Amino acid sequence: MMETQNLHWWQRGVVYQIYPRSFKDTTGNGVGDLQGIIEQLSYLNDGTPRSLGVDAIWLSPFYPSPMADFGYDVSDYCNVDPLFGDLATFDRLVEEAHRRGIKVIIDWVPNHTSDQHPWFLESRSSRDNPKRDWYIWRDPRPDGSPPNNWGSFFGGPAWTFDEHTGQYYLHQFVKEQPELNWRNPEVRAAMLDVLRFWLDRGVDGFRMDVIGLLIKDAELRDNPPDPNAPPDLPPNDIFGRQLHIYNWDQDEVHEVIREIRRVLDEYDDRCGIGEVWGELPRWIKYYGENGDELHLPFNFRLLWLPWQARAMRRSVDELEAALPGFAWPNYVLGNHDQPRLASRFGGEAQARAAALMLLTLRGTPTLYYGDELGMENGVIPPEKVQDPQGINLGVERTRDVARTPMQWNAGPNAGFCPAGVEPWLPVSADYATRNVAVQSEQPRSILNLYRKLLWYRRHSPALYGGSYRSLDVEHEDCFVYLREAGDERRLIALHFGSTPCHISIPGEQSGMVAISTYLDREGREDLSRLELRPYEGLLIEVTK
Numbered sequence: 429m430m431e432t433q434n435l436h437w438w439q440r441g442v443v444y445q446i447y448p449r450s451f452k453d454t455t456g457n458g459v460g461d462l463q464g465i466i467e468q469l470s471y472l473n474d475g476t477p478r479s480l481g482v483d484a485i486w487l488s489p490f491y492p493s494p495m496a497d498f499g500y501d502v503s504d505y506c507n508v509d510p511l512f513g514d515l516a517t518f519d520r521l522v523e524e525a526h527r528r529g530i531k532v533i534i535d536w537v538p539n540h541t542s543d544q545h546p547w548f549l550e551s552r553s554s555r556d557n558p559k560r561d562w563y564i565w566r567d568p569r570p571d572g573s574p575p576n577n578w579g580s581f582f583g584g585p586a587w588t589f590d591e592h593t594g595q596y597y598l599h600q601f602v603k604e605q606p607e608l609n610w611r612n613p614e615v616r617a618a619m620l621d622v623l624r625f626w627l628d629r630g631v632d633g634f635r636m637d638v639i640g641l642l643i644k645d646a647e648l649r650d651n652p653p654d655p656n657a658p659p660d661l662p663p664n665d666i667f668g669r670q671l672h673i674y675n676w677d678q679d680e681v682h683e684v685i686r687e688i689r690r691v692l693d694e695y696d697d698r699c700g701i702g703e704v705w706g707e708l709p710r711w712i713k714y715y716g717e718n719g720d721e722l723h724l725p726f727n728f729r730l731l732w733l734p735w736q737a738r739a740m741r742r743s744v745d746e747l748e749a750a751l752p753g754f755a756w757p758n759y760v761l762g763n764h765d766q767p768r769l770a771s772r773f774g775g776e777a778q779a780r781a782a783a784l785m786l787l788t789l790r791g792t793p794t795l796y797y798g799d800e801l802g803m804e805n806g807v808i809p810p811e812k813v814q815d816p817q818g819i820n821l822g823v824e825r826t827r828d829v830a831r832t833p834m835q836w837n838a839g840p841n842a843g844f845c846p847a848g849v850e851p852w853l854p855v856s857a858d859y860a861t862r863n864v865a866v867q868s869e870q871p872r873s874i875l876n877l878y879r880k881l882l883w884y885r886r887h888s889p890a891l892y893g894g895s896y897r898s899l900d901v902e903h904e905d906c907f908v909y910l911r912e913a914g915d916e917r918r919l920i921a922l923h924f925g926s927t928p929c930h931i932s933i934p935g936e937q938s939g940m941v942a943i944s945t946y947l948d949r950e951g952r953e954d955l956s957r958l959e960l961r962p963y964e965g966l967l968i969e970v971t972k
Contacts, residue, residue, distance in 0.1 A: 432893030432913050437531055438699040438891040439756050441483025443794040447764050448490050448512055450833050453845035462513035462891050465484050466521050473528050481882035484531035484634050488764055494544050496604035497816055501542035505622040522630045531632035538619050539641045540605040548606050555593050555911035562615050563606050564598040576651040579666025583820035602816050610642040610684055623691050633699030635800055640704040643681040645674035662821050677706055685721040699723045708750050721755035727758050731766055735773045737907040737924040741898055757791030762799045768830050771805040777963035780874055780945035781922050784965035788880045788920045798834055800878040806832030806856045832856050836864035870948040880943055889913040901931045919968040923960035932956050939970040
């Protein structure tokens with residue numbers, strides 16, 4: 429086990445994801461911007477427990493983009509879209525964040541560009557253009573159909589025919605997102621220079637979008653059908669009906685990621701976080717055999733589980749058992765692509781217990797903006813759906829529900845944008861009571877629970893860097909574990925059930941409750957008969 433005093437910032441800290449479009453609008457156009465983030469940095473961490481207490485922010489894309497997929501279709505990797513500000517504003521953001529001790533992580537979208545990127549405009553101009561091979565072009569099959577059977581994440585085939593040059597280009601998202609050919613050394617060199625551009629501006633790390641997709645099967649073979657695909661998928665959901673054998677997670681991708689890591693290692697203490705999926709043995713490979721790939725492959729395993737103690741414990745224990753000694757764990761319970769945590773798990777009481785779990789497991793937690801308020805899925809009328817996934821695959825699949833504006837106060841538009849301005853997505857109906865200003869004045873609000881947990885964690889070596897061991901208790905609705913560093917021991921008891929229960933903690937006699945998720949309980953407890961209320965979580969100080 430690594431000594432807690434030797435941990436990197438990305439190991440001991442907490443990351444907070446900001447979706448810039450939805451955080452704070454300072455220009456009155458209904459879309460959040462970089463200046464809005466600057467103005468709210470003190471909310472995130474001003475050095476005192478009055479603030480949230482996060483250690484790093486991760487910004488979803490803010491690059492120039494036609495916004496076919498809201499910034500994940502990049503037309504210039506080395507600039508800022510005027511919608512969000514400019515490079516000078518970005519530089520001020522980094523400076524102001526660093527002044528407060530907040531690290532800055534930005535999204536890097538290496539798998540695809542916008543179809544308006546100058547590289548692609550050149551590539552599609554002719555078959556003999558020098559940048560033709562920067563993207564993945566193939567001839568039609570003899571019958572004129574696409575080169576293979578791959579589907580797009582967002583519905584339909586993963587290929588679009590270009591009339592001008594008579595070939596198809598690959599895009600596993602919308603057709604406006606053609607995929608770069610990472611087998612081309614020139615592409616690699618250009619994209620690694622993008623990293624250096626932002627590293628030179630003081631960026632502390634990157635969240636790397638769909639990093640496991642960079643290398644495709646060299647022969648572009650057809651994917652086999654998935655015999656377990658849900659029977660009720662929309663007719664155009666080709667992707668959902670396939671086993672993804674050839675379109676992602678190819679063994680050759682690891683050499684590419686090692687090359688990316690070498691660029692990060694040219695700079696002092698920077699962090700590479702990757703969006704990867706897959707079964708545990710394949711997922712772990714993204715750390716690298718010698719810890720020379722991603723610092724943190726995003727671990728989404730808890731995010732997709734039901735609200736069940738056994739399922740959560742099994743996932744955590746399996747991860748802990750499988751990780752090599754050099755690999756640092758991490759956990760995620762919400763992001764811009766998934767329904768809101770409170771809606772998935774059943775409500776605010778469950779969201780409170782989930783917060784305690786996320787912030788006390790071993791490893792780096794990533795929070796999603798608004799989860800600290802208990803924000804639930806927004807209600808998006810069909811005519812206001814913006815997300816291409818929801819437009820193409822049905823409104824029930826829209827990711828817009830997790831991207832509604834941050835709720836700052838009870839004023840017009842929840843303080844996100846000025847009165848009389850229509851925000852880009854509707855503000856949630858509960859904003860008058862579920863917002864930063866109101867919850868800051870409520871001692872037992874979920875926001876104040878997050879603040880208390882974050883600041884407690886910051887000063888607890890057992891929590892930010894100690895060992896993890898789950899404990900057996902005779903109640904199927906409880907997940908109990910011990911965190912230890914030196915003489916410091918912290919017991920976490922999580923109750924996933926809707927009725928009160930009593931549990932006996934093996935090997936422990938008594939302990940001091942430091943935090944209850946209801947924020948109304950402290951003091952010494954008998955751990956041989958510990959009472960837990962519905963969905964209650966306790967953080968307990970125990971001694972040897």
